[in-house]
Amino acid sequence: MKRLAVLMSVLVIVLAGTAIAGPKQGGTLVFGRGGDSVGLDPAYETDGNSFMICDNIYEALVFYKDESTALEPGLAESWDISPDGLTYTFHLRKGVKFHDGTPFNADAVVFSIGRMMKDRNVKFFGKPLEVPAQERPPEYWVSMEMDDTVGAIEAVDEYTVVFKLKRVEAPFLANMGMDFADIISPAAFMQNPKEFIRNPVGTGPFKFVKWVKDDRIILEKNPDYWDKSGGPYLDQLIFRSIPENSVRFLELKTGNIHICQFPNPADIALAEKDKNLILPTQPGMNIGYLSFNHTKEPWKSSVDVRKAIAYAINRKAIVDNIYQGMGQVAKNPIPPTMWGYNDKVPGFAYDPEKAKELLKKAGFPDGKGLGEITLWSMPVPRPYNPDGLKIGEAMAADLAKVGITAKVVTFEWGTYLKRQREQPEDMDLFQLGWTGDNGDPDNFLAVLFDGLASSAIRTQWHNEKYHELMVKGRQTIDQNERAKIYEEAQQLIYDEVPVISVAHSTVIWPALKNVKDFKLHPTSSVRMKNVWLE
Numbered sequence: 001m002k003r004l005a006v007l008m009s010v011l012v013i014v015l016a017g018t019a020i021a022g023p024k025q026g027g028t029l030v031f032g033r034g035g036d037s038v039g040l041d042p043a044y045e046t047d048g049n050s051f052m053i054c055d056n057i058y059e060a061l062v063f064y065k066d067e068s069t070a071l072e073p074g075l076a077e078s079w080d081i082s083p084d085g086l087t088y089t090f091h092l093r094k095g096v097k098f099h100d101g102t103p104f105n106a107d108a109v110v111f112s113i114g115r116m117m118k119d120r121n122v123k124f125f126g127k128p129l130e131v132p133a134q135e136r137p138p139e140y141w142v143s144m145e146m147d148d149t150v151g152a153i154e155a156v157d158e159y160t161v162v163f164k165l166k167r168v169e170a171p172f173l174a175n176m177g178m179d180f181a182d183i184i185s186p187a188a189f190m191q192n193p194k195e196f197i198r199n200p201v202g203t204g205p206f207k208f209v210k211w212v213k214d215d216r217i218i219l220e221k222n223p224d225y226w227d228k229s230g231g232p233y234l235d236q237l238i239f240r241s242i243p244e245n246s247v248r249f250l251e252l253k254t255g256n257i258h259i260c261q262f263p264n265p266a267d268i269a270l271a272e273k274d275k276n277l278i279l280p281t282q283p284g285m286n287i288g289y290l291s292f293n294h295t296k297e298p299w300k301s302s303v304d305v306r307k308a309i310a311y312a313i314n315r316k317a318i319v320d321n322i323y324q325g326m327g328q329v330a331k332n333p334i335p336p337t338m339w340g341y342n343d344k345v346p347g348f349a350y351d352p353e354k355a356k357e358l359l360k361k362a363g364f365p366d367g368k369g370l371g372e373i374t375l376w377s378m379p380v381p382r383p384y385n386p387d388g389l390k391i392g393e394a395m396a397a398d399l400a401k402v403g404i405t406a407k408v409v410t411f412e413w414g415t416y417l418k419r420q421r422e423q424p425e426d427m428d429l430f431q432l433g434w435t436g437d438n439g440d441p442d443n444f445l446a447v448l449f450d451g452l453a454s455s456a457i458r459t460q461w462h463n464e465k466y467h468e469l470m471v472k473g474r475q476t477i478d479q480n481e482r483a484k485i486y487e488e489a490q491q492l493i494y495d496e497v498p499v500i501s502v503a504h505s506t507v508i509w510p511a512l513k514n515v516k517d518f519k520l521h522p523t524s525s526v527r528m529k530n531v532w533l534e
Helices: 002-020 048-057 106-114 139-143 186-191 245-253 265-273 303-312 315-323 352-361 388-400 413-421 442-449 464-475 479-496
Strands: 028-033 062-064 071-073 076-081 087-092 150-157 160-165 206-212 216-221 236-241 281-283 286-292 327-329 372-376 405-409 429-435 499-508
Touching (some): 048 206, 048 236, 087 106, 106 150, 245 265, 286 303, 303 499, 315 327, 315 499, 388 405, 429 442
Antiparallel strands (some): 206 216, 281 499, 286 429
């Protein structure tokens, strides 16, 4: 009995030691992703492959909590909002440094955010900084009408920044946690503005080391990171570009990468049976959609033709065969988990005969008169679209059944995004999608579809009633009233069909079992600060 008691005591000590063992320092984690970044200046990018790098290099004034879009202090440790909702005062953290050793302060905030303003009404506390003219518009800032929202930004002292708004903007604070609002090093930017896109400097847990185009981006631990409550634990992060989903998953299985982004849905079953893998999972706050070139006829003015396309495409078959259990057919362009979702919208059933009737009514019987149209399909997997080319081919086959000849077109990802933004004449239909940035319906419905707000809106649908709803939604504080506004907007989208909602996906990124504390985020941010290797 005495010997048993001793053994039990040893076991308790061992288990206790295991329980209190903290995260392990060191190691290199290799993240396998579907494509390369476009650029690394967060103010000027819009794609997830760019933002996942920015997520680890830069930080914003406010953070989103783990696995949530609830807000918490970031580079601002607190903030005050005036009773009229037009003045936001941010109180900044002290003692934070950029990766180049320069201090983070109020002037850095004014510089980082103020450089996106069309008419820069900014005031620095120290020596005024002159921002060089930018070669392209800050797309997020423009598409979110931030010039109509932010009137002035002032550094009132070294650690206090005041934003004066032109109008009440209900999502403003949540917007300030998004990637476009990240704070950069003014000194690093001014040293070479054109090259900053490839030499990023922020305050985040990891520092930029090297970018081998279309191959890898390497980051290293920031040993001077301000938040001492946890990581970073990893010495190095390598983001590898591996375009083929199946190849990327094989690289995971063989241990050449630690995390596999966007595996083929069929590979999930294999991953479940592999004792060396884990399956981090998150319900997708996303939408994959097919839209029209609204600057071109007949898409611009014929609701019947747009409805015909919606009825012609068998979205359930696409979700069943290509998403394979990792998605659900969408009837609205916001996910059903989001507040303001309109469940009363019926959606479009697959009905080729109805599509033919509408084409005939519009003057294009059996597709005659449309000629060969182009269907632009995404070249990289995204959270909302596992295989753009396969989906494009499936859509083209469906359209052929109602007499429409569609040619599937694609480009390299950066070229795809650039050319699509220009609304070219050779684009008829295009695939795109979105993962929500902040958990607010405005971030889907306004940013994606209100073409009257900005020429940067990728759908360029112009509808006065819809635009009025988006403005009203931002300027209404009560969430219940905002929900009603957004429900009406979704009904209008169903009635006018400016876009065809295809699917919402479930996000599953398999990883090696020695990867610890990796958590998926609803915004698809890739946050590696607290990740460690066992």
